[in-house]
Amino acid sequence: MSVRCGQALNTALHEIFERDERVYLLGEDLLDPYGGAFKISKGLSTRWPDRVLTTPVSEASLFGVSAGLALRGYRPILEIMFGDFVALGLDQVVNGIAKFRAMFDDQVTVPLVVRTPMGARRGYGPTHSQSLEKLLLGVPGIRVVAPSECHDLGAMLAEAVADDEPVFFVENKLMYGRPNRRPVDGRVGELACVEGDGRYPALTFSGNDFARAEATLVTYGGMLPLTLEAATRLVLEQEVFTEVVALGRLLPLDLGPVLESVARTGSLVTVEEGTLTGGVGAEIAARVQAEAWSDLERPVARVAARDGIVPSARTLEDEALPNVDDIVAAVAALERVGG
Amino acid sequence: MSVRCGQALNTALHEIFERDERVYLLGEDLLDPYGGAFKISKGLSTRWPDRVLTTPVSEASLFGVSAGLALRGYRPILEIMFGDFVALGLDQVVNGIAKFRAMFDDQVTVPLVVRTPMGARRGYGPTHSQSLEKLLLGVPGIRVVAPSECHDLGAMLAEAVADDEPVFFVENKLMYGRPNRRPVDGRVGELACVEGDGRYPALTFSGNDFARAEATLVTYGGMLPLTLEAATRLVLEQEVFTEVVALGRLLPLDLGPVLESVARTGSLVTVEEGTLTGGVGAEIAARVQAEAWSDLERPVARVAARDGIVPSARTLEDEALPNVDDIVAAVAALERVGG
Amino acid sequence: MSGPDTQAEARRLYGRMTLIRRFEETLLELFSAGKLHGTTHTCIGQEADAVGVISCLEPERDVVVSNHRCHGHYLAFTDDVDGLLREVMGRVGGVCGGKGGSQHLFAGNFYSNGVLGGTVPVAAGMALAERERGSGAVVTVFVGDGTLGQGVVYESLNIASLWDLPLLVVVEHNGYAQSTPSRLQLAGDVEARAAAFGVQTARHDTTDVLEVRAAAREAVEHVRGSGRPFFLVLDTYRFSPHSKGDDHRAPAEIAERRLRDPLTVVAGLVDDAERDEIAASVERRLSEAVEQALAAPAASLEPVAP
Amino acid sequence: MSGPDTQAEARRLYGRMTLIRRFEETLLELFSAGKLHGTTHTCIGQEADAVGVISCLEPERDVVVSNHRCHGHYLAFTDDVDGLLREVMGRVGGVCGGKGGSQHLFAGNFYSNGVLGGTVPVAAGMALAERERGSGAVVTVFVGDGTLGQGVVYESLNIASLWDLPLLVVVEHNGYAQSTPSRLQLAGDVEARAAAFGVQTARHDTTDVLEVRAAAREAVEHVRGSGRPFFLVLDTYRFSPHSKGDDHRAPAEIAERRLRDPLTVVAGLVDDAERDEIAASVERRLSEAVEQALAAPAASLEPVAP
Ligand SMILES: Cc1ncc(C[n+]2csc(CCOP(=O)(O)OP(=O)(O)O)c2C)c(N)n1
Numbered sequence A, B: 001m002s003v004r005c006g007q008a009l010n011t012a013l014h015e016i017f018e019r020d021e022r023v024y025l026l027g028e029d030l031l032d033p034y035g036g037a038f039k040i041s042k043g044l045s046t047r048w049p050d051r052v053l054t055t056p057v058s059e060a061s062l063f064g065v066s067a068g069l070a071l072r073g074y075r076p077i078l079e080i081m082f083g084d085f086v087a088l089g090l091d092q093v094v095n096g097i098a099k100f101r102a103m104f105d106d107q108v109t110v111p112l113v114v115r116t117p118m119g120a121r122r123g124y125g126p127t128h129s130q131s132l133e134k135l136l137l138g139v140p141g142i143r144v145v146a147p148s149e150c151h152d153l154g155a156m157l158a159e160a161v162a163d164d165e166p167v168f169f170v171e172n173k174l175m176y177g178r179p180n181r182r183p184v185d186g187r188v189g190e191l192a193c194v195e196g197d198g199r200y201p202a203l204t205f206s207g208n209d210f211a212r213a214e215a216t217l218v219t220y221g222g223m224l225p226l227t228l229e230a231a232t233r234l235v236l237e238q239e240v241f242t243e244v245v246a247l248g249r250l251l252p253l254d255l256g257p258v259l260e261s262v263a264r265t266g267s268l269v270t271v272e273e274g275t276l277t278g279g280v281g282a283e284i285a286a287r288v289q290a291e292a293w294s295d296l297e298r299p300v301a302r303v304a305a306r307d308g309i310v311p312s313a314r315t316l317e318d319e320a321l322p323n324v325d326d327i328v329a330a331v332a333a334l335e336r337v338g339g
Numbered sequence C, D: 001m002s003g004p005d006t007q008a009e010a011r012r013l014y015g016r017m018t019l020i021r022r023f024e025e026t027l028l029e030l031f032s033a034g035k036l037h038g039t040t041h042t043c044i045g046q047e048a049d050a051v052g053v054i055s056c057l058e059p060e061r062d063v064v065v066s067n068h069r070c071h072g073h074y075l076a077f078t079d080d081v082d083g084l085l086r087e088v089m090g091r092v093g094g095v096c097g098g099k100g101g102s103q104h105l106f107a108g109n110f111y112s113n114g115v116l117g118g119t120v121p122v123a124a125g126m127a128l129a130e131r132e133r134g135s136g137a138v139v140t141v142f143v144g145d146g147t148l149g150q151g152v153v154y155e156s157l158n159i160a161s162l163w164d165l166p167l168l169v170v171v172e173h174n175g176y177a178q179s180t181p182s183r184l185q186l187a188g189d190v191e192a193r194a195a196a197f198g199v200q201t202a203r204h205d206t207t208d209v210l211e212v213r214a215a216a217r218e219a220v221e222h223v224r225g226s227g228r229p230f231f232l233v234l235d236t237y238r239f240s241p242h243s244k245g246d247d248h249r250a251p252a253e254i255a256e257r258r259l260r261d262p263l264t265v266v267a268g269l270v271d272d273a274e275r276d277e278i279a280a281s282v283e284r285r286l287s288e289a290v291e292q293a294l295a296a297p298a299a300s301l302e303p304v305a306p
């Protein structure tokens, strides 16, 4: 039985701390026994009391403090308790962290990692449930990494810490409690799974060993299990095979695996939990239609949250967010356009 | 001779202040004789000393203060001196202003206007030259309006102030000094110009009275004059006719005029000054390929700034930003794909 | 300090505090029973703040802006048990239709938001609105000690002082931000942080609702009279966990603070019969509310017939 | 206060101030002549701050973080006339290759950024790095009085105090933020704003570089010795406009402050011959630098042979 994703991240943090004494952790409520609001930082403050700094509730400043540490040779990890609070630090990100290296003519680097949980489905309401990574895609000079439960979470976190660029490491609240389902012998359960090369690789899944499929679904993070479930349902209910790509990195966006899959399937559906407009799917769709025009048999379709808040009541939250039915419906609707 | 855009905005502010005493202006350095860093607020503090509040340098708080005023029945206009500093207020925007109406179940409105100049080409360097409106597209619950020099600036600003939703009114630094070239008898200079209906209308330009054109160029704000110049050069140098759409509102995005034009031309190029990835063009491309798939003869192409900083030195700034040549080249390149 | 007026008052305030206490205990029970979803932050132990301060306000005119720990403020200000319970439970009839949930409430002159600090400038803007309108209203914003970590609080104190805004900032200083004790998040002196901006301050270490009320009355009178801001620090303690579980504070520390439970402190002014009567009526009210809420349909986007 | 050591020192400091003054006057001339593009903020009148404070620092070890008005700090710290001039002019050889321009400088242990306030937490983080490394370095961040409007300054003071960071915050209080006088942007007491966080403070109303130096030495020693932050307020005045034009301050006010020009104040300690020599050498240096900069190619993305 695989470990849970939260546990995998926690273990990775311990290993990273052991390996590199330039690594520091900053954030709210980090000290043991609490170990961070989602417990991902448990045990670190006990083992490395000097390198784990529990902070005041001062997100804007914490982004700057982390940047200062990074500019002077350390490798800080900043834990932002809820991804929604990244908004408090965006001046530091947009006008500092993302620019220092370029505007100081490549003479400095800012190797910091911001770890933060995004996502909804826990009834936390409009200000604690967003998927704001979409806003970060428009900020050149940073990396945005967003592992799914099938990614090698520990390796990716270690890669982020070793990265010389500032990295947003976007976690997902529900993922923490789910098993880290790594491919074994090229399979995750029934599915064939191909992992890309290099850092922050994408994963490509197929239910029929990459025999003919009718569409590619591209997603990331917490939407992967829903997308895989939709893919399974499409097979069982409609005998429609799809390929599913789970991106590892959203910025810079490497669409290689998506383009390869689209070359096979001719159709693409993007799936994300954040709101539709200005989302990750928009950039993917814009690129894929430009780069794979002749492969596409129909327009790229997007599945995302309704443009609006994530309401608190479960029934309303469910209505606002994309679910398995929505994905299945989007694939089914492909038949009806283009081709 | 038409008035300059800066003057038109200033006149409009005076009229708006005269008409509605719920309108207040907040921002830095607003008092006469200074009248705001770009002078758009000149004369207001003399005429309405109690309704013009020059503020400390506290952008984050000012967004909140404006929201409070708006929630309690006033119609504040917040002048943010440089669009880059919007980043300081994004918590207020994302987690408050954009959500209050929806999360309080439609029982309140937040009728505030944020006026701010975006854009480069003045050598102000990386932190004073950005086009950050792209980040706002991903925030449901606000409107983003971005007039060009051919729009009815006064009317649009008045519409923004009368709007019950929070509006970002994105101005452009270079536009302030240029004439407000309104269509007269359906023409702007040599070009036919059709203005849409309703609030924040789009403008559609044609160099051959909407006879056959080979591509649609969609842009907004400060890129309109460059796009029109490119369109002219395409006619003169290559006998290629295009239609140019200048959007009035970026969020919610109404692509009606773009889709109509694409139905005629079969091709679309998006043009914006901000950086490419996660830009306005991404959302436009994603929608247009979905909604006008059968009209499109080739993929939507995007012209935008290089993903990176806007450097300070003029030569470097020029290299980073999209210019007339880039637009011409993008249209010329259309020939080579799809079709 | 214990004439008949004070006693009647004490009874009223005690009743309000009891309602809040039992409301929140009920919420925690519903959570444990799996009948609630989402999150909640109870103010169990801090009820004297909400009740004492808000008893000095005029709900028709004054404005309250609250934070994540807002149930007590909301009930003290509106007495709307059903609207709040259904909101937290995500049922039809919730005061924000289930959109906001526990942390994002609006009704009349009451607003809350769950992101810390950002409420303070919003309250300052509301105070500006009320000043301009000449309503004489006081805008009260409740924050916790941890929220003093947010810079926007100081930006707003500066603005409130510069512009003479009728803003009352109440700091409920319960010694913790989530799991983090004050000494790890607050340097220097809390009152001095506001005084530095020329804002009048006071600090009271009390869980006696009558003392809170007296302190708040002075503060409210100062704001209403001078039109200037006031910064009122109330030292208090929460007995319950930060949210639903996960409390690592020393049991002895909690036990010691329970000796100053606001319900016990003021109980001497309420006689046994009254106390029983209050308890009974609160239980009745809550059990009816819960029963009806559980029977109500889940919140829905479709408008509901009134 | 005027032994031979002091005189030698005064000469050195006077020379540095003269260089900064003439450098910036030259920039304004180049702007007027259309040979410069972009923006600039000169510190003409404030040179004693940059020179006095930075004379107490060790450039190999200590770190300086500056703001939009950074030329004086940069020159005092690095003496790099060519790198700065070419940077501002967008020529090959600019210290940031023309990418940063006037407000965004980096060299060695010097950093600046043009967005107000955000520099302070970055400096705090650097101070944390230096503390952890045990370098004994002091990180000095220069801000203006207007920047005290930014909440992140207070967040960072709190953190610096809580965590014992070797951070020196120097407030150059020139009475204005752009066009706005202090009374419209600062309520209460400036020193108290830092003292409230348990940060040691001092304030000096002087344009005498030797006095600034003495005050800074105390501050730097405090930071280096105790490892704790210090908040040093220096009252000063800028003679030049905020940026390039648009100065609406009363000419009489400026004239009065010119009587306290830091170059005049300290001039008594430098004899005429020395003054002439300094002036001549500064002019030589600057005119060569300008000539070479004007002859240099425009900045380019292509790497340039060294
Ligand atoms: C900006 C922001 N950061 C972090 C949080 C998460 N959070 C919720 S409550 C809390 C502690 C707040 O402490 P305090 O202000 O003292 O209020 P208390 O909970 O003690 O009533 C934190 C950190 C938040 N809601 N908003």
Ligand SMILES: Cc1ncc(C[n+]2csc(CCOP(=O)(O)OP(=O)(O)O)c2C)c(N)n1
Residues within 6 Å of the ligand: B028, B057, B059, B081, B085, B088, D068, D069, D114, D115, D116, D117, D143, D144, D145, D146, D147, D148, D172, D174, D176, D177, D178, D242
């Ligand atoms: C966050 C932010 N807001 C506004 C500005 C525009 N601006 C540049 S300098 C300045 C005034 C700063 O005043 P002060 O801090 O006193 O420094 P001084 O210019 O007097 O040296 C302003 C408002 C900015 N650069 N950054």
Ligand SMILES: [Mg+2]
Residues within 6 Å of the ligand: C144, C145, C146, C172, C173, C174, C175, C176, C177, C178
């Ligand atoms: Mg607290």
Ligand SMILES: [Mg+2]
Residues within 6 Å of the ligand: D144, D145, D146, D172, D173, D174, D175, D176, D177, D178
């Ligand atoms: Mg100043």
